[in-house]
């Protein structure tokens with residue numbers, strides 16, 4: 096059947112990610128007391144999915160921690176296609192709150208995020224609500240150092256306006272995050288955004304978690320599954336391999352870039368943590384996990400010599 100890709104299907108991938116993360120949290124892969132308030136279901140996912148999400152979450156976190164250490168948390172984080180990510184609350188609890196954290200996603204997603212925050216006191220209590228003017232409209236939140244804004248990232252002008260509205264500081268070290276987001280956006284739009292960031296920020300890093308090897312048989316099946324769900328994969332041309340992921344940065348004025356497939360990322364997670372999670376569930380499909388790890392990567396781009404240290408080297 097010929098299905099027309101649509102934005103709603105792409106927005107629903109956020110619910111999937113949230114439910115998968117919540118499944119892993121419930122089993123003890125990591126702790127996140129805030130995710131529960133955003134998850135629609137508590138359905139248990141297969142062990143290889145839980146382990147895969149652990150590697151994704153921990154791999155990104157290790158790199159974010161490096162960035163925070165390098166900047167002493169005197170920095171900004173912009174989470175592109177943030178969905179229901181709970182980074183703001185987790186950093187606060189860890190005593191690592193940053194100068195400014197901005198979550199961007201489609202307005203329909205940010206509206207739901209704002210709604211859940213308003214409805215749940217444990218989320219609300221950790222916000223700097225000022226004089227009660229934090230929620231401006233249904234899709235936005237501006238509470239002290241935390242901002243949520245609804246934008247279509249394909250529209251560069253909307254993206255720039257959102258950052259300006261949040262009074263982004265172009266001179267402060269800034270980290271952009273994108274977790275399974277750019278694959279849904281036309282490569283030309285991603286290029287424009289990457290170029291604009293590199294030109295406008297003095298000291299900036301970008302952590303991108305995304306698919307690779309999408310042209311082999313396993314990758315074709317992944318693409319087919321997403322197409323059946325009517326998700327557009329407009330940015331998939333950058334997901335061929337680690338080089339195509341890195342090229343996106345070097346082609347768009349970034350000074351340096353490095354990329355690791357998830358097998359390497361998993362091996363870079365401290366051994367004690369790996370041993371702990373490997374005891375949580377018996378993995379009867381080791382081959383499937385290996386294939387999943389071979390089809391996802393983390394790619395880092397940077398501008399500013401100091402930020403080249405945002406990598407897995409000790």
Ligand SMILES: C[S@@+](CC[C@H](N)C(=O)[O-])C[C@H]1O[C@@H](n2cnc3c(N)ncnc32)[C@H](O)[C@@H]1O
Pocket residue numbers: 105106107108109112113175176177178179180199200201204246247248249273274275276279280
């Ligand atoms: C797979 S989800 C990932 C969510 C979150 N980053 C995570 O890992 O939990 C992809 C997210 O990207 C967002 N997204 C995709 N294309 C977008 C666009 N053009 N503008 C804004 N958000 C977009 C979707 O709405 C969705 O929330």
